[in-house]
Amino acid sequence: MIKPFLTAALPLMLPVTLAMGAASAYADTIKIGVPGPLSGPYANAGIDIVNAAKLAADQINAAGGVLGKQIEIMPEDDACDAQQGVQAAQKMVDGGVALVAGGYCSGAALPELIALHRAGLSYILDASTNPKLTSMGYDDVFRTIGRDDEQGPFAAAFMSQYLHAKTAAVIDDNTVYSKGLADNTVSSLKKDGVDVVYYDAITPGQMDYSAVLSHVASLNPDVIYFTGYFAEAGLMVKEAAALHIKPKFMGGDGTNDVTLIKTAGPAAEGYTATCAPLPQFLSGAKTFVTDFTKKYNVAPGPYSAYEYDAIEVAAQAIKAAGSTDPDAIKAALHKVKDYNGLTGSISFNSVGDRTIAVYITIVVKNGEFTPGVMLNPAGQWVPVGG
Amino acid sequence: MSEFIQLVIAGLTTGSFYALVALGYTMVYGIVRLINFAHGDIFMVGAFLGWTVLTALAATHMPWGLGILIALVLAMALTGGIGVVIERFAYQPLLSAPPLSILITALGVSLALENGVLLIFGPGFNTYPQLIGSGGFMIDGARITDIQVGIIILSFLLMAALYFFVHYTFIGTAMRALAVDRDAARLMGINVEGVIQITFFLGSALAAVAGVMEGLYYTEINFFMGFVVGLRAFTAAVLGGIGNIPGAMAGGLLIGLLEAFSAGYISSRWTDVIVFLVLIGTLVIKPTGLFGERVVERM
Numbered sequence: 001m002i003k004p005f006l007t008a009a010l011p012l013m014l015p016v017t018l019a020m021g022a023a024s025a026y027a028d029t030i031k032i033g034v035p036g037p038l039s040g041p042y043a044n045a046g047i048d049i050v051n052a053a054k055l056a057a058d059q060i061n062a063a064g065g066v067l068g069k070q071i072e073i074m075p076e077d078d079a080c081d082a083q084q085g086v087q088a089a090q091k092m093v094d095g096g097v098a099l100v101a102g103g104y105c106s107g108a109a110l111p112e113l114i115a116l117h118r119a120g121l122s123y124i125l126d127a128s129t130n131p132k133l134t135s136m137g138y139d140d141v142f143r144t145i146g147r148d149d150e151q152g153p154f155a156a157a158f159m160s161q162y163l164h165a166k167t168a169a170v171i172d173d174n175t176v177y178s179k180g181l182a183d184n185t186v187s188s189l190k191k192d193g194v195d196v197v198y199y200d201a202i203t204p205g206q207m208d209y210s211a212v213l214s215h216v217a218s219l220n221p222d223v224i225y226f227t228g229y230f231a232e233a234g235l236m237v238k239e240a241a242a243l244h245i246k247p248k249f250m251g252g253d254g255t256n257d258v259t260l261i262k263t264a265g266p267a268a269e270g271y272t273a274t275c276a277p278l279p280q281f282l283s284g285a286k287t288f289v290t291d292f293t294k295k296y297n298v299a300p301g302p303y304s305a306y307e308y309d310a311i312e313v314a315a316q317a318i319k320a321a322g323s324t325d326p327d328a329i330k331a332a333l334h335k336v337k338d339y340n341g342l343t344g345s346i347s348f349n350s351v352g353d354r355t356i357a358v359y360i361t362i363v364v365k366n367g368e369f370t371p372g373v374m375l376n377p378a379g380q381w382v383p384v385g386g
Numbered sequence: 387m388s389e390f391i392q393l394v395i396a397g398l399t400t401g402s403f404y405a406l407v408a409l410g411y412t413m414v415y416g417i418v419r420l421i422n423f424a425h426g427d428i429f430m431v432g433a434f435l436g437w438t439v440l441t442a443l444a445a446t447h448m449p450w451g452l453g454i455l456i457a458l459v460l461a462m463a464l465t466g467g468i469g470v471v472i473e474r475f476a477y478q479p480l481l482s483a484p485p486l487s488i489l490i491t492a493l494g495v496s497l498a499l500e501n502g503v504l505l506i507f508g509p510g511f512n513t514y515p516q517l518i519g520s521g522g523f524m525i526d527g528a529r530i531t532d533i534q535v536g537i538i539i540l541s542f543l544l545m546a547a548l549y550f551f552v553h554y555t556f557i558g559t560a561m562r563a564l565a566v567d568r569d570a571a572r573l574m575g576i577n578v579e580g581v582i583q584i585t586f587f588l589g590s591a592l593a594a595v596a597g598v599m600e601g602l603y604y605t606e607i608n609f610f611m612g613f614v615v616g617l618r619a620f621t622a623a624v625l626g627g628i629g630n631i632p633g634a635m636a637g638g639l640l641i642g643l644l645e646a647f648s649a650g651y652i653s654s655r656w657t658d659v660i661v662f663l664v665l666i667g668t669l670v671i672k673p674t675g676l677f678g679e680r681v682v683e684r685m
Contacts, residue, residue: 041608043509174655202654205614207604208400211649214392214528231511235604242520242531243392263606265516 029072030065030324032057032314033092033121034102034307035085035112038077041204041231044257045104048301049126050075053102055292056311066318071311078112080105089115097121098324099317101310104303106130106177113141120326122317122333124310127303129253130180134351140330142348144306144313144341145276146357148177151252152184154359154375155225155274160192162373162381163248165222169198171212171236173228181227181252197221204232210239217245227252234263241267248272256302261367271364272372277343278362279305281371281384285342309341360384388527393650394643399534399603401642402541406596407619408626408634409548410589416565416629417585418481420488424495425593426616427503428469430609432594433601434503436461437512450517454602461598462591469590470583478579503609511608514601537599544592545635552631557584565629618645618661625665627675636676640664 034053036046050073057071065071074095076088085108092100093116100116101124103109109128113136116123122140125133131149134141159165168189172182179201186196197219202209213236216224224240224247226233233255240249241264253275261268279285279292279300288308292300313336320335321328339346347355361372361384371384407429414422439457446453476495480488522531552558560581563571572578600615601607622641626633641661648660668676 039504039509040610041511044511200653200655202649203657206645206654206657207600207611207614208396208645209649209654210396210399211393211646212654214389214396215650218389231606231608234606238605242522242529244529259511259513259606262513263511263604265605267520 028068029070030067030318031072031074031095031097032311033074033076033089033095033097033100035076035078035088035092035100035108036102036104037080037108038075040079040081042080042104042229044259045127045301045303046077046080048304049102049104049307051296052292052300052304052307053311055288055295056308056315059291060312060315066315067322067324071315073311075102078103078105078108080108082107082111084108085110085112086115088112089119092116093119093121099124099314099326099329101314102126102307103128105175106133106180107175109133110176113138116140122326122330124314124333126307126310128177130177131184132176132180134353139334139352140326142313142333142352143354144309144343144346145303145354146359147353148181148252149184150357151274151276151359152181152186153188155181155185155250155252156188156192156194157375158274158361158373158381159189159223159225159250160194163223165194165248167195167197167219167221167223169216169219169221169224169247170196171198171216171224171226171228172201173204173232174201175204175228177254178228178252181254182225185225185227185252202228202232202236204228207235208239209236210243213240213245214243217243217247221247223248223250225250225252226255229254230257230260231263234260234268237264237271238267250274253302256362256369258368261364261369268364268367273362273369274359275302275362276306277358277360277374277384278302278369278371279342281360281362282342282344284340284344288342305342309343309346312341313339313346389650391525391528391530393646395528395530395534396650397643397646398538398639399642400645401639402537403596403600403615403638404619404622404641405545405635405638406541406592407615408622408638409545409631410593411620411623412626412628412631412634413561413585413589415623416631417561417568417582418477418488419485420477420492421620421628422589423489423492423616424472424499425589426612426614426619427496427499428465428472428590428612429593429597429600429615429619430607430612431468431499431503432461432465432590432597433607433611434507434512434597434609435464435594436598436601437514437607440515440517444515454517454598458595458598461594465594465597466587466591469586473583473586478582481582500609500612507609509609511606514605514607516605518602533603537603540595540599544595548588548592549631551588557581561585621661621665625668625675627678630675630677633675633677640676 036049038046053073061070078085078088089112099122104127106128113123125143129148131147172178233251251273256275317332320332360374362369363372373381410425436457443453518533560576622637623634626637
């Protein structure tokens with residue numbers, strides 16, 4: 001009985017869906033695509049990013065929108081995966097976005113930006129830090145966050161100058177982001193005169209890293225720097241503590257997530273990560289943190305402020321372009337200068353990277369990330385926000 | 387020397403998980419000749435059921451030992467029940483169908499379980515309460531934690547219990563009879579469907595123990611955690627000789643040790659290469675696996 005009904009209903013439904021599609025294409029909204037991992041192990045991070053984008057859009061819309069139209073956020077799940085990323089990019093192109101602002105994993109962002117470049121759309125990255133992303137020779141890629149080749153030297157300087165480490169072990173997880181950061185850190189460590197006694201990769205998802213850790217411990221480095229993501233970092237911190245491993249355990253900005261503290265428990269105390277400044281520690285982001293917490297009942301994630309800025313910059317560019325023409329938006333983005341965002345003054349250089357990128361350390365204290373130290377312009381280590 | 391002991395302990399711990407899950411693959415294959423691809427996800431469901439029970443008990447402030455015991459027993463019973471239900475509705479109607487249909491059904495069950503858990507528990511990580519501290523002791527410079535010892539002892543006890551169950555009880559004898567010839571067993575008056583369901587119950591319950599222990603040990607659980615463990619456990623079952631119970635135990639422990647040694651002494655990048663080289667090498671020399679006997683004598 002069901003079958004005849006469906007076949008009868010289908011032709012009736014078709015015109016309706018077509019009409020709906022047409023209606024949204026000509027509706028009074030400007031769409032901004034926000035790709036990110038909304039499923040899989042890094043879904044937390046992706047949801048934080050989409051939430052920040054929606055908050056930015058709501059506030060822009062409340063103030064009258066852009067060019068008399070409302071901004072509409074179009075989130076797409078890339079699952080931190082290259083293939084899904086291509087599909088997500090395609091969906092956003094088909095969905096008629098004016099530009100794209102988002103992304104999390106560099107490994108997914110890379111194919112996304114290639115697909116978007118082919119469609120002529122600009123892409124503002126909020127969290128993907130691999131240097132390669134802005135080195136493709138494309139003029140339509142921008143970034144509100146720093147690059148790994150800036151984070152690597154910072155991490156190396158912290159280890160050699162602040163921790164006075166003589167030897168270090170660097171571990172990555174074989175993803176584009178992780179490998180890129182690890183390569184940069186290792187070459188900077190060598191430049192700083194730190195002996196890299198171990199440099200190898202782990203396999204994410206394996207759960208048990210105690211074999212690798214006990215091998216690293218036998219080489220006796222002063223510090224271990226892991227450049228992967230928080231899920232594995234939490235396990236490694238926990239397992240290193242169970243093995244009573246002496247070296248200090250540190251990680252890159254991908255390990256900056258509360259899941260790490262939940263997984264590692266008391267072992268997380270004293271864990272240090274290098275990262276771009278969190279919104280909580282930015283003096284310009286106080287209202288943003290309150291608004292975000294009020295709306296979503298959770299504190300903003302590590303990249304929320306960068307995504308918020310990305311959407312704001314996107315809105316500015318559309319306004320300056322005076323239309324949603326991709327080429328006009330691209331030209332306007334290149335002209336962005338000293339835009340006063342949550343994360344500081346934003347100007348893009350010729351390849352689309354921020355002219356000034358700041359890094360800080362964060363330390364786990366009493367079960368939460370607290371600000372650590374940063375380099376001041378005079379090259380001294382000073383407490384963040386102090 | 388201390389690194390060697392450390393690697394052996396790490397290998398035995400992960401090997402115990404693989405062995406417990408491998409038993410489910412091997413028992414089911416021995417009796418119905420089905421490679422139950424959903425078994426890795428049964429393990430994951432067990433971990434989530436244990437998590438649900440433990441978080442519910444967290445408010446009662448009962449001693450953690452008792453809490454873990456309740457979680458283990460409930461997770462075993464419920465996961466075993468889910469195993470039986472899956473068998474009854476997904477596999478039993480296809481027992482006499484061509485083998486490919488039931489294999490595809492198993493893949494479908496796997497997807498259904500993964501996405502079911504994704505819908506109920508969400509895509510992020512769920513963390514087990516930190517019940518067991520990092521207490522432990524040193525042997526010759528190597529540090530061994532209490533929980534590692536607990537995992538290894540419990541797994542060996544369960545494996546021994548299963549071995550005796552299969553070899554010295556009436557139902558165990560019936561299971562072995564089914565493995566040799568299902569039709570002949572039916573003619574002897576054995577309740578074939580009942581014995582198959584008991585097999586699924588036991589396999590799923592063992593996987594649930596592994597799941598809860600994995601949750602307690604590693605703390606973080608996720609809806610896709612069954613994939614890697616399932617793959618490794620299946621490899622273990624094949625390495626030991628699929629259909630053979632001591633083979634699955636030996637295969638699981640061997641793969642755990644191989645992983646630990648290759649990660650510790652060579653490189654973590656080479657772990658999979660080495661594990662599968664050993665598997666292929668073994669199968670070339672002994673196509674029925676390490677413990678594989680004459681083809682008719684499974685279990």
